Each structure stands twice: as structure tokens, then as C-alpha cells.
Amino acid sequence: MLDVLKRVFGMSEKKSGTVAKERLQVVLIHDRASISPEIMEKIKEEIIGVLSKYMNINRTEMEISLENDSDSVALVANIPVNSMRHAK
Amino acid sequence: MSQIIVITSGKGGVGKTTTTANIGVGLAMRGNKVALIDTDTGLRNLDLLLGLENRILYDLVDVTSGRVQYKKALVRHKKYENLYLLPTSQIKDKSAVNPEQLVKLCEEMKKEFDFIIIDCPAGIEQGFKTAIAAADTAIVVTMPEISAVRDADKIIGELGRADKENVKLIVNRIRPQMVEKGDMLDMGDIDEILSVACIGQIPDDEKVVVATNRGEPAITMSDSVAGQAYKNIVARLCGENVPFLKPQKEGFFARLKKLFGLL
Ligand SMILES: Nc1ncnc2c1ncn2[C@@H]1O[C@H](COP(=O)(O)OP(=O)(O)OP(=O)(O)O)[C@@H](O)[C@H]1O
Ligand SMILES: [Mg+2]
Numbered sequence: 001m002l003d004v005l006k007r008v009f010g011m012s013e014k015k016s017g018t019v020a021k022e023r024l025q026v027v028l029i030h031d032r033a034s035i036s037p038e039i040m041e042k043i044k045e046e047i048i049g050v051l052s053k054y055m056n057i058n059r060t061e062m063e064i065s066l067e068n069d070s071d072s073v074a075l076v077a078n079i080p081v082n083s084m085r086h087a088k
Numbered sequence: 089m090s091q092i093i094v095i096t097s098g099k100g101g102v103g104k105t106t107t108t109a110n111i112g113v114g115l116a117m118r119g120n121k122v123a124l125i126d127t128d129t130g131l132r133n134l135d136l137l138l139g140l141e142n143r144i145l146y147d148l149v150d151v152t153s154g155r156v157q158y159k160k161a162l163v164r165h166k167k168y169e170n171l172y173l174l175p176t177s178q179i180k181d182k183s184a185v186n187p188e189q190l191v192k193l194c195e196e197m198k199k200e201f202d203f204i205i206i207d208c209p210a211g212i213e214q215g216f217k218t219a220i221a222a223a224d225t226a227i228v229v230t231m232p233e234i235s236a237v238r239d240a241d242k243i244i245g246e247l248g249r250a251d252k253e254n255v256k257l258i259v260n261r262i263r264p265q266m267v268e269k270g271d272m273l274d275m276g277d278i279d280e281i282l283s284v285a286c287i288g289q290i291p292d293d294e295k296v297v298v299a300t301n302r303g304e305p306a307i308t309m310s311d312s313v314a315g316q317a318y319k320n321i322v323a324r325l326c327g328e329n330v331p332f333l334k335p336q337k338e339g340f341f342a343r344l345k346k347l348f349g350l351l
Contacts, residue, residue: 015269015270015271016270016271016272017266017267017270017271017272017273017274017277018270020233020234020273020277021273021277021280021281023234024234024237024238024273024281025281027238028238028241028281031238031241031242031245032241032245
């Protein structure tokens, strides 16, 4: 009943143009975040390079990945530390 | 300084070839010497839109493979004598021309022409890579429709990776009544999503079909709204500052509401 009323007053349904915009904004976050395996490997090597200045990390067990949520993308890294280096 | 412009889109059928033909004729009508290169090898169409299909002797593949000089393959337009078409092959496929060959050809043609406009095939494969290789400006054509905008975004990403810095957008086939009702992405939405400089908004216009039937691009018709929008694009490409056409065609109810002070 409420639905019918809302529709009569043009309130309930979002305009399809607005729906399209919202869907695009989300899908493009995912599209733009898709990174080729080669680039991912490069990112990994560079992170290792930076971290190794400060700590010994366990390369074989480290994992990094891009994780997609319904409306966001995060770079998630799990990097086990074997030992810390002495601060200079 | 001559300009090399590629007309591209990602998604097929959004109006690349129509845009190439109209911009080409428009630039030539202003006195520029213009060459149009069709790189949609295997699916040749630009010749039809220009009414030049019966005058083709050689094609792009004949030129890039070294069989003939490019000047022999050029087809001069009957009416707009500054306009030339380099048609592509209808029997070969996209692998018949590689990026280096097109770059070399354009370098040579640059000496003769003010504008070289390259009609790109749909997709992001080899044909696309070849078409964009020589260009210093890329015009991305899209439509106010979710999949066309998504594909445009992908193409814009690819152009960035290929170090093409001068990228412009044309939104084709806008239906003002639908935009007004909120049932079509509007220019503001598309700008916000793609954030690329827009140089044209073209209404959906039946005259484009009539123009294609006749082989005379809409820009030559005085009564075509799409033709007028293309004229404005051409002026902007020539460095003029032309305001955008107001695409809003007011419907009866909008006028009525306005009359009663509701809007
Ligand atoms: N503004 C417009 N109004 C109405 N029809 C249009 C408009 N622009 C293009 N069209 C029609 O859309 C169809 C596709 O246009 P066109 O061939 O230029 O697209 P394209 O991007 O080159 O396609 P392809 O990817 O196959 O090369 C044609 O039938 C054309 O007449
Ligand atoms: Mg085409």
C-alpha cells in the first residue's frame, strides 16, 4: 500500500539515471583496481625492499592482495616479521 | 603544426565512424587539408558514410605493406576537395597493419595535411593499439549508457598507459527527454565519473541515419541538431570557445510547471 502511494507521488523508485550512476561508480572502483600479476609482483618486491631496511621479513609466507568489498577496495598485506634490525 | 587525432571508444557502435566523417568534413569545410584513415580493417565503413565507396582503388594495407605510395591510395572527396580518405582493406584482418607501420605512415602524411583523423575499431586489441599509436590527441566517444561509459573508462585507462596525454570526450546519442525525466545519465554524471574534458554532446538525431543513407554527413545538413553539435566540436578543435548547446528540450509538462511557477 505504502509502495503504491510512494509511487504515485514519485518517491519510492530512484530514477534509472541515478541508479546507473551509482552502479557505475561501484563497478569502476573494481575495474580500475584490477592490477596485472606482473605489477602486483613489482609492488611486492618494492614493499620488501622498503621493509627490509628495518626488519627481517619472511618472504615465503608474506601475502599481499587487493580485496574488493561491495563499495571499496583495499590493499591487504600480511607480512610475518622474523626479527627487527637495530635502529641506526 | 598538424594534428593527429584518433577517434576511439571501447564499446562498438557508439558513433566513432559517424564522428570521424562529420569532424573530417567540418574541418575540410573550414579550409583545412584533412586526411581520414580507416583502421577498422575487415569492417570498412567510413567510405560509405562519405559516399566514396565506388572510388576506391587501393587501401591502407596496400600502403603499409609497401605495394603502393599512400598518395595513390587516397580518395579525394568530390565536394569537399580538401578532404581525403585512406580506406582500409575489406578482406584482410586487424593483424595486417601494426603500430610501427601506422606511425611511419602518419609521419610521412603529416607533411601534407593539417589534420589526420584515424577511425579506430571497437575493442582494446591489436586494432586499437595500431590506431592509437600515431595519435597525439585521442577523442573517446561514448553514449549515456552504463556499459558504454564503463568501456570508455577502460579505454581512458589504456590511453593513459600508452602515454597519450591529450584525451577528450564526446557523448553521443543523448536523448534530452530521457535526461529530463531522470532516466538517462546526464553530462554532469558522466563528467564526474570519467573526469575527462568534454568537447561535445551530440543529441540522438534521426537525421544521422538519413545522412548515412545518402553518404553525406549530418554536419552538411542545416536542419540536423547532431550536425550543429558536430559543427561546435569542429570549432572547439580549431581553438574556438563555443558554449555547449542546451540539450534540454522542454516537454509540455515542464513548460506547464514553469508557467505555474513550480520549477
Ligand atoms: N547522434 C546519433 N543519432 C542517431 N543515430 C546515430 C547517432 N550517432 C550514431 N548513430 C547510428 O549509430 C550506428 C553506429 O554508428 P557508427 O557506425 O558511427 O558507430 P561505430 O562506433 O563506428 O561502430 P563500430 O564500433 O562498429 O565501428 C549507426 O547506425 C549510426 O547511424
Ligand atoms: Mg566504426
